[in-house]
Amino acid sequence: MDFMDFYEKTVESKKIFHGRILDLNLDTVCLTNGKISTREIVEHQGAVCVAALTSNKEIVLVKQYRHTLSKCILEIPAGKLEKGEIPLSAAKRELLEETGIKGKDFKSLGYIYVSPGYSNEIIYLYSCHVDSKADMKLDEDEFLEPVYVKFDTALKMVINDEIHDAKTQICILKLNKFI
């Protein structure tokens, strides 16, 4: 079996919504068995996140209200790619904006598809060390609070199901193999 055995030919693509964060398309596809089906597709420009470690073996998390969940959750600093922006530049920018931290020794931890069933979003993952700290520069509609947590504690919070954000879990679990 190769790629073409599963290929879905797009017959029609209808733009349902064009937003600030995402677009929604309703695609009509021809399946491998010749039947017609629809695919609901969220188009997203991609995002970055960064696990920043202090010299004191802490990881920098941010506590942020998520309207989707109607509650605050803990995540690592993250944000959308701006148009044409290189992922590493976005990671440095988001870390500075959300925490005031200038990072150093940035390393890639790969990239992930967060929900490939309906979204094309890719998140590029980075780690870094904290170099220096200045003031936060949040977006106008962004409210969050940096929280410094010992890395070992954060790892336990992932294993014990106290941190639920997927990108945050992955970065912490991957870093645990390297530090």
Added chain:
Amino acid sequence: MDFMDFYEKTVESKKIFHGRILDLNLDTVCLTNGKISTREIVEHQGAVCVAALTSNKEIVLVKQYRHTLSKCILEIPAGKLEKGEIPLSAAKRELLEETGIKGKDFKSLGYIYVSPGYSNEIIYLYSCHVDSKADMKLDEDEFLEPVYVKFDTALKMVINDEIHDAKTQICILKLNKFI
């Protein structure tokens, strides 16, 4: 700082799209500073995934075409919760449908938010052992192929950035702490 410092009051919620897989709402919210903003919210009924291990220390992956990405990727068996369905029942059902495998010794690996910035989707994670194997029972518009991979190889594929699905990375990284 507590929860209410960040709370976003919903002023209006407009249904943009009602689909098979997801709904899209455009919410108008009042921010903590009194300003008005909008939130683009994907509503999803939640999903499950299951990392099934064979007695031969293999993990069962599925190779599946994802229209969102226009390519096939490797994931663990997964699928949407049906209305009112208990996550563990859904995990057993999806594993059987997508691979023909009846699992045993199911254990929870917690739950994750995959993209809390715009989606309320929760995925419940499970591991299990392979008990017996029968025929696959795929949905009419579902085409995929089970792939058995040594667990150590799958772990290397996560670390070396060859498996990119977030839920799959998390289950493999978490299982690596237990087996």
